Amino acid sequence: GESVGLHLPTLSVQEGxxxxxxxxxxxxxxxxxxWYKQESGxxxxxxxxIRSNMDKRQGQRVTVLLNKTVKHLSxxxxxxxxxxSAVYFCAENMDxxxxxxxxxxxxxxxxx
Amino acid sequence: DTGVSQDPRxxxxxxGQNVTFRCDPISEHNRLYWYRxxxxxxxxxxTYFQNEAQLEKSRLLSDRFSAERPKGSxxxxxxxxxxxxxxxxxxxxxxSxxxxxxxxxxxxxxxx
Numbered sequence: 001g002e003s004v005g006l007h008l009p010t011l012s013v014q015e016g017x018x019x020x021x022x023x024x025x026x027x028x029x030x031x032x033x034x035w036y037k038q039e040s041g042x043x044x045x046x047x048x049x050i051r052s053n054m055d056k057r058q059g060q061r062v063t064v065l066l067n068k069t070v071k072h073l074s075x076x077x078x079x080x081x082x083x084x085s086a087v088y089f090c091a092e093n094m095d096x097x098x099x100x101x102x103x104x105x106x107x108x109x110x111x112x
Numbered sequence: 113d114t115g116v117s118q119d120p121r122x123x124x125x126x127x128g129q130n131v132t133f134r135c136d137p138i139s140e141h142n143r144l145y146w147y148r149x150x151x152x153x154x155x156x157x158x159t160y161f162q163n164e165a166q167l168e169k170s171r172l173l174s175d176r177f178s179a180e181r182p183k184g185s186x187x188x189x190x191x192x193x194x195x196x197x198x199x200x201x202x203x204x205x206x207x208s209x210x211x212x213x214x215x216x217x218x219x220x221x222x223x224x
């Protein structure tokens with residue numbers, strides 16, 4: 001079946017640098033996307049979401065970009081901090097009320 | 113309201129025993145979801161409730177699994193005759209029509 005996947009399983013960045021985490025999705029009917037952060041032993045924490053009628057959305061230190069042409073989603077974290085170290089998942093669905101399909105995650109490590 | 117609460121946080125059980133987990137969603141959310149997550153993977157959808165009605169079940173939800181949401185508030189997930197392959201993190205999430213998913217911290221099940 002169709003699924004969401006991530007380009008890189010691990011990413012290491014220097015503290016203070018910007019991070020970019022990428023995600024490819026295959027279901028062209030998906031219209032809602034979410035980025036989650038998950039720390040060890042905890043549940044996924046909502047970071048930012050975007051609907052398919054947008055191509056960019058900004059939050060506090062985070063930006064999500066959506067390219068529907070190539071079915072690509074990215075999460076940009078500005079001035080990465082040690083507390084940003086975690087696994088990041090993208091998720092998609094076709095109806096905000098229903099199930100999400102997750103990728104396998106990217107482990108972000110922030111180096112001092 | 114402090115978010116989605118799950119109980120217990122950890123459960124160790126012997127193979128063949130039954131276990132039950134509880135989820136208390138955010139009070140104004142009418143939608144509740146159960147997911148399962150194994151190490152290094154993204155969460156996988158199990159089932160979905162809208163109010164007290166169970167509207168969708170994944171094929172991952174075998175006959176040994178049952179979920180209820182009797183009054184449209186808290187939900188329980190029971191696993192009968194547990195197997196070692198049931199060892200995972202069981203995550204609950206809730207949402208309303210206009211808000212994104214909020215996950216709980218999960219229940220870590222270990223079957224020995």
